[in-house]
Amino acid sequence: MHSDTKLFIVEDDPGIRYGLVEIFTAEHYAVAACERGDQAEERIAEELPDLIVLDVMLPGKNGYEICRDLRRRGCRVPILMLTAKGQEIDKVVGFDSGADDYVTKPFGVRELVARVQALLRRCERTGNGGGGPGIGSGGASSFTVGGATVHPDTWEIRRPDGGCDRLTPKEMELLKYFHRQRGRVLSRDDLLDAVWGVRYYGTTRTLDQCVAQLRKKIGDAGPNPRHLITIHGVGYKLEAS
Numbered sequence: 281m282h283s284d285t286k287l288f289i290v291e292d293d294p295g296i297r298y299g300l301v302e303i304f305t306a307e308h309y310a311v312a313a314c315e316r317g318d319q320a321e322e323r324i325a326e327e328l329p330d331l332i333v334l335d336v337m338l339p340g341k342n343g344y345e346i347c348r349d350l351r352r353r354g355c356r357v358p359i360l361m362l363t364a365k366g367q368e369i370d371k372v373v374g375f376d377s378g379a380d381d382y383v384t385k386p387f388g389v390r391e392l393v394a395r396v397q398a399l400l401r402r403c404e405r406t407g408n409g410g411g412g413p414g415i416g417s418g419g420a421s422s423f424t425v426g427g428a429t430v431h432p433d434t435w436e437i438r439r440p441d442g443g444c445d446r447l448t449p450k451e452m453e454l455l456k457y458f459h460r461q462r463g464r465v466l467s468r469d470d471l472l473d474a475v476w477g478v479r480y481y482g483t484t485r486t487l488d489q490c491v492a493q494l495r496k497k498i499g500d501a502g503p504n505p506r507h508l509i510t511i512h513g514v515g516y517k518l519e520a521s
Contacts, residue, residue, distance in 0.1 A: 317341030426507030
């Protein structure tokens, strides 16, 4: 039973929206929905859902913008993006905006339900999710990577030169995983399974772009990174020191 778990659906097509409400209500979730992108963030703040199903093409404001704005405000709620687009670049844009998973229309009901359940289980394991917009990361301890200090409670990374960047949820999750496994060579498949989940069907390009952004934010960009190292033909390693 999932009666205490609330989903929020943002979808402008009434047939799909009503269908999703019925599907997840039948799965014993509490479900709320809206049809306009320019109303979504206010409604999400009111509803405080445990997971958001977010269409990309919406009136008023598109899903990428909504996702990006929610993450900038510190929202840790898992977001599954729903779109008719199927090209890889659209998926990359979605993940770069802070989405946790991506389903392309037309989709199978069983797959969609399974992906929602997988996202919720992953959040239970990691402690990410819930709490709604504006909530941080539960007071997690800060740690250092290559001289930069990572603050999970504020989603910020501060470099020794005084520079500061905000991390996306995927960047934070990936960086924490690297930190826990520092000194070890990690394959791309291992990293995708650990951070994106075993049901992720995309390519390693998403991971590579996330690593590139992390390098910039920890001050390790350039032709010869010193901390987040590429192991050619295998994956990556975060140096132990």
